[in-house]
Amino acid sequence: xCDTCGCSDGSGAVLRKPGESDYHLxxxxxxxxxxxxxxxxxxxxxxxxxxxxxxxxxxxxxHEGSSRKIVLEQDVLQxxxxxxxxxxxxxxxxxxxxxxxxxxxxxxxxxxxxxxIPLLQQRIPVAVxxxxxxxxxxxDRIHALGVPVIQINTGSGCHLDALMVNRAVKELDLxxxxxxxxxxxxxxxxxxxxxxxxxLKVVIISVTEGDDKPMKYPTMFHxxxxxxxxKIDLLPYVEFDVxxxxxxxxxxxxxxxxxEVSAKTGEGLAVWLEWLKKRLLHH
Amino acid sequence: MHxxxxxxxxxxxxxxxxxxxGAARVSGVDLLVGKLAGIEPESLKFCFSAAAKGTLAExxxxxxxxxxxxxxxxxxxxxxxxxxxxxxxxxxRSLRIKIISGEEFLIQSITIEEEGE
Numbered sequence: 001x002c003d004t005c006g007c008s009d010g011s012g013a014v015l016r017k018p019g020e021s022d023y024h025l026x027x028x029x030x031x032x033x034x035x036x037x038x039x040x041x042x043x044x045x046x047x048x049x050x051x052x053x054x055x056x057x058x059x060x061x062x063h064e065g066s067s068r069k070i071v072l073e074q075d076v077l078q079x080x081x082x083x084x085x086x087x088x089x090x091x092x093x094x095x096x097x098x099x100x101x102x103x104x105x106x107x108x109x110x111x112x113x114x115x116x117i118p119l120l121q122q123r124i125p126v127a128v129x130x131x132x133x134x135x136x137x138x139x140d141r142i143h144a145l146g147v148p149v150i151q152i153n154t155g156s157g158c159h160l161d162a163l164m165v166n167r168a169v170k171e172l173d174l175x176x177x178x179x180x181x182x183x184x185x186x187x188x189x190x191x192x193x194x195x196x197x198x199x200l201k202v203v204i205i206s207v208t209e210g211d212d213k214p215m216k217y218p219t220m221f222h223x224x225x226x227x228x229x230x231k232i233d234l235l236p237y238v239e240f241d242v243x244x245x246x247x248x249x250x251x252x253x254x255x256x257x258x259x260e261v262s263a264k265t266g267e268g269l270a271v272w273l274e275w276l277k278k279r280l281l282h283h
Numbered sequence: 284m285h286x287x288x289x290x291x292x293x294x295x296x297x298x299x300x301x302x303x304x305g306a307a308r309v310s311g312v313d314l315l316v317g318k319l320a321g322i323e324p325e326s327l328k329f330c331f332s333a334a335a336k337g338t339l340a341e342x343x344x345x346x347x348x349x350x351x352x353x354x355x356x357x358x359x360x361x362x363x364x365x366x367x368x369x370x371x372x373x374x375x376r377s378l379r380i381k382i383i384s385g386e387e388f389l390i391q392s393i394t395i396e397e398e399g400e
Contacts, residue, residue: 065307065396065397065398066396066397067310067394067395067396067397068304068394068395068397069311069392069393069394069395070300070304070392070393070394070395071391071392072296072300072389072390072391072392072393073389073390073391073392074296074300074389074390075388075389076289076292076293076296076314076388076389076390077289077292077388078296079292079295079296080292157288158285159285159288161288189285189321190285192321193285193289193321193322194285214369215369218367218368218369219319219321219368221368222368248369250378251368251369251371251378252367252368252369253368254378254379254380
């Protein structure tokens with residue numbers, strides 16, 4: 001059971017807003033009637049009624065029936081991918097440039113957003129979707145910048161999916177010609193597989209991690225469009241080979257755009273922002 | 284552990300199809316999971332049995348075929364087996380490799396049991 005609203009649906013993702021302690025929305029709420037398992041239950045009950053009228057009791061044995069193979073050839077992630085394409089279509093129609101920020105926990109996703117949002121805000125409206133298992137800590141930090149933000153708490157979930165983003169977008173007052181930053185759950189594995197409808201995937205690594213990260217988590221780096229190496233102000237204090245890391249990343253994905261920044265000192269941010277502004281213009 | 288949410292979506296898709304076909308239960312599910320799909324088959328099997336509890340697919344046997352990865356060189360056009368995304372062309376050493384197979388992730392077929400009259 002959910003401790004906030006007492007409803008039976010304690011599992012699944014929850015949307016929260018900073019400064020609105022009463023606001024709390026289960027992602028599965030609005031779609032519950034449409035989930036296949038639910039319609040399935042309805043079918044099931046009607047099947048039972050039919051069975052009863054035909055006088056088929058519980059003594060019926062499975063092996064009396066026949067077995068049949070049905071070809072599906074259906075993409076396992078189809079449901080997510082279709083919804084992600086709907087999100088993408090919505091973003092494109094309204095000229096909303098959506099970025100999906102991915103990294104391991106603690107590489108500086110939120111700090112990077114805190115740094116770039118004030119610089120971008122004068123030029124383009126910005127909104128943020130924050131993904132974490134628990135707390136609104138990150139959304140609170142973004143809220144302090146005065147931009148619209150919503151927190152998705154995934155509970156036990158290890159990644160954001162297209163449905164969570166779809167629901168979050170409905171709760172955010174997004175403007176046309178704006179930038180939407182989606183900060184995924186800190187995790188270099190699972191979020192790689194789930195398209196959210198973003199224009200670009202941005203993977204962030206920091207110099208306090210190993211320079212072999214791209215080789216260890218190749219799926220994420222293969223899926224990403226750009227890679228931002230963060231915390232370069234710490235380079236004098238850590239054993240991190242920037243050139244080697246870049247080479248590793250390029251081996252996994254030769255289309256990857258590469259940037260080196262320090263969200264803390266601001267070093268390198270101008271180069272990336274220049275690139276981002278160009279992309280926004282052509283969007 | 285994205286395998287759990289994936290297992291749930293497999294069970295949902297399988298149950299939907301099985302009900303459409305009027306199945307009494309599902310006895311088999313055949314998956315195609317490429318070696319480069321980012322899915323751990325053993326973990327998926329474990330999650331599937333948990334996700335299938337109380338559904339038509341509760342007793343279904345999950346069979347997973349794992350096609351090998353194949354890369355195509357962007358320089359010389361050679362195709363060759365790859366295990367990783369960071370493959371190198373064995374012909375010309377180029378790193379411009381396009382993955383042409385091994386990323387498949389499909390529910391190929393299901394086997395349903397129908398109640399005999």
